Amino acid sequence: MRHLSPRTAISGIGELKPVRRTEGVTTLELLMQVSALALQDAGIGSDQVDGLLVGPQVGETPQHVPAMVSEYFGLQPTMSNMVDLGGASGPGMIWRAAAAIAAGQCETVLCVLGNHRNTPAPRSPNRNPAREFDPPFGASGANTSYALLMQAHMDAFGCTAEDYAIIAAGARSNAQLNPDAIFYGQPADVEEVLASPMVASPLHLFEIVMPVAGGDAVVVTTAENAKEGPHRPVHLLGAGEKITHRVVSQAPNLTSGPLKPAMARALSQSGLGIEQIKFLSLYDCYTIMVATTIEDAGLCGPGQFANWLRDNGGMGPEANQPINTHGGQLGFGQPDLAGGMTHVVEAVRQIRGNAGERQIAGCETALVTGNGATMSEAVALVLGGAQ
Amino acid sequence: MKDLSQLDVPGPTKTPLTAPFWENAAEGKLTIQKCGSCGEHFFYPRPLCPNCWSSDVAWTEVRGFGRLKSYSQIWKPGHPGWLPATPYLVGLVELDEGPTLLSHILVEGHEAKIGDRLEFIPQNIGGQMLPCFKNPDNKEEPA
Numbered sequence: 001m002r003h004l005s006p007r008t009a010i011s012g013i014g015e016l017k018p019v020r021r022t023e024g025v026t027t028l029e030l031l032m033q034v035s036a037l038a039l040q041d042a043g044i045g046s047d048q049v050d051g052l053l054v055g056p057q058v059g060e061t062p063q064h065v066p067a068m069v070s071e072y073f074g075l076q077p078t079m080s081n082m083v084d085l086g087g088a089s090g091p092g093m094i095w096r097a098a099a100a101i102a103a104g105q106c107e108t109v110l111c112v113l114g115n116h117r118n119t120p121a122p123r124s125p126n127r128n129p130a131r132e133f134d135p136p137f138g139a140s141g142a143n144t145s146y147a148l149l150m151q152a153h154m155d156a157f158g159c160t161a162e163d164y165a166i167i168a169a170g171a172r173s174n175a176q177l178n179p180d181a182i183f184y185g186q187p188a189d190v191e192e193v194l195a196s197p198m199v200a201s202p203l204h205l206f207e208i209v210m211p212v213a214g215g216d217a218v219v220v221t222t223a224e225n226a227k228e229g230p231h232r233p234v235h236l237l238g239a240g241e242k243i244t245h246r247v248v249s250q251a252p253n254l255t256s257g258p259l260k261p262a263m264a265r266a267l268s269q270s271g272l273g274i275e276q277i278k279f280l281s282l283y284d285c286y287t288i289m290v291a292t293t294i295e296d297a298g299l300c301g302p303g304q305f306a307n308w309l310r311d312n313g314g315m316g317p318e319a320n321q322p323i324n325t326h327g328g329q330l331g332f333g334q335p336d337l338a339g340g341m342t343h344v345v346e347a348v349r350q351i352r353g354n355a356g357e358r359q360i361a362g363c364e365t366a367l368v369t370g371n372g373a374t375m376s377e378a379v380a381l382v383l384g385g386a387q
Numbered sequence: 388m389k390d391l392s393q394l395d396v397p398g399p400t401k402t403p404l405t406a407p408f409w410e411n412a413a414e415g416k417l418t419i420q421k422c423g424s425c426g427e428h429f430f431y432p433r434p435l436c437p438n439c440w441s442s443d444v445a446w447t448e449v450r451g452f453g454r455l456k457s458y459s460q461i462w463k464p465g466h467p468g469w470l471p472a473t474p475y476l477v478g479l480v481e482l483d484e485g486p487t488l489l490s491h492i493l494v495e496g497h498e499a500k501i502g503d504r505l506e507f508i509p510q511n512i513g514g515q516m517l518p519c520f521k522n523p524d525n526k527e528e529p530a
């Protein structure tokens with residue numbers, strides 16, 4: 001497999017503190033605010049941005065999204081696109097930005113995701129097989145899909161409800177070190193996770209992300225440009241992507257997902273083994289997603305994630321391989337598609353060494369995963385600090 | 388059992404291509420498409436076979452038996468119209484012919500388990516007869 005030389009780096013990050021509800025705020029406003037934070041962090045002006053990657057479903061803008069966002073931001077990019085990979089969109093933007101830079105089409109790419117949460121929340125606009133063949137039977141979107149994946153995993157390997165609850169409790173515990181997290185000040189132990197209401201068996205409420213409004217932005221540029229910035233550049237060492245299906249009934253496998261080949265490719269490109277990765281920034285829409293990802297990464301065998309987590313010393317900054325120190329989306333909240341980008345932003349903080357109270361000692365490398373739809377859209381990134 | 392026929396819930400968004408699946412099922416015949424070129428059954432309906440892309444596809448009646456691959460008991464439905472039916476069961480049913488579909492699972496008298504043998508049954512949900520699944524009435528299945 002082709003080795004990815006560290007020609008590109010992340011030089012800027014921005015993140016909005018999530019909120020449960022917004023009123024009268026447009027998504028374009030939020031995207032511009034979070035983008036300004038990322039440019040300021042990178043130490044550059046908007047005149048230096050010549051690439052723009054945005055997400056779909058940008059609130060009030062159903063089509064011509066890159067052009068609308070460019071115009072609103074006062075940009076005239078030479079490369080612009082929409083990345084539509086659900087929760088994998090954020091990580092998916094990072095390697096696409098690097099690829100566009102390597103292709104000579106631009107030099108500095110702004111990757112931005114976010115959304116408002118004004119009432120009432122809109123209903124799904126799907127008029128395709130995802131709408132035709134599941135909802136008429138009482139299936140309820142993502143909750144039902146991940147409940148089906150979790151029940152299959154439990155049944156296949158004999159894992160217990162407590163095993164999965166460890167992940168939610170670990171995320172809540174990490175959130176206590178992040179004042180921006182939606183569950184800051186609200187820890188929950190395994191017992192409390194299991195006592196939370198059943199939503200779709202075997203998923204309890206605390207095993208499901210809380211939807212919030214917010215935004216995340218990342219600046220990707222050449223490794224040379226990044227050296228001029230105020231922070232330690234964070235290089236993209238490897239990337240992998242895989243898409244297998246859309247609706248859960250069409251999943252080729254219920255207990256292992258497309259992150260398995262995506263992570264293998266990303267690690268292979270980086271030349272690093274999973275044991276050499278210090279920080280695991282793993283997409284966590286539901287507890288089951290983290291369990292399957294730990295197993296698909298090859299950290300342990302199928303069904304062994306809970307034993308592995310215990311041996312790992314939990315998920316906190318002191319663990320052997322810390323997981324989701326920002327609280328994960330289970331602790332931080334899920335700002336729509338920006339949720340996937342929070343895992344990139346936290347990895348950059350940790351590698352820079354400015355994660356504050358939750359800083360991991362000697363964090364040089366991170367694995368970031370993104371996951372979309374029904375464990376069907378996968379992107380993995382390996383990030384490393386500039387030497 | 389709750390009266391599912393009285394629910395105010397969204398039905399299928401049929402198209403001319405997919406209508407035979409819903410219309411045949413309402414009449415008690417479970418039909419899916421089969422490729423005349425590679426021989427694979429597939430679901431959901433498409434104009435070409437997703438396996439070999441042949442246009443030689445035809446509707447075929449399947450036996451209507453399958454196995455429960457996974458299930459979930461829904462307590463908090465995404466659509467409020469389903470609230471009166473909670474908790475109810477949805478599951479992934481792998482048909483004997485190969486394809487998997489998501490459906491409403493009608494179980495009476497025992498708990499669902501992965502691997503359960505299931506049988507197709509049309510069920511009125513919100514005024515429409517939809518292809519649901521239940522435990523077989525007896526162990527004697529048609530050959």
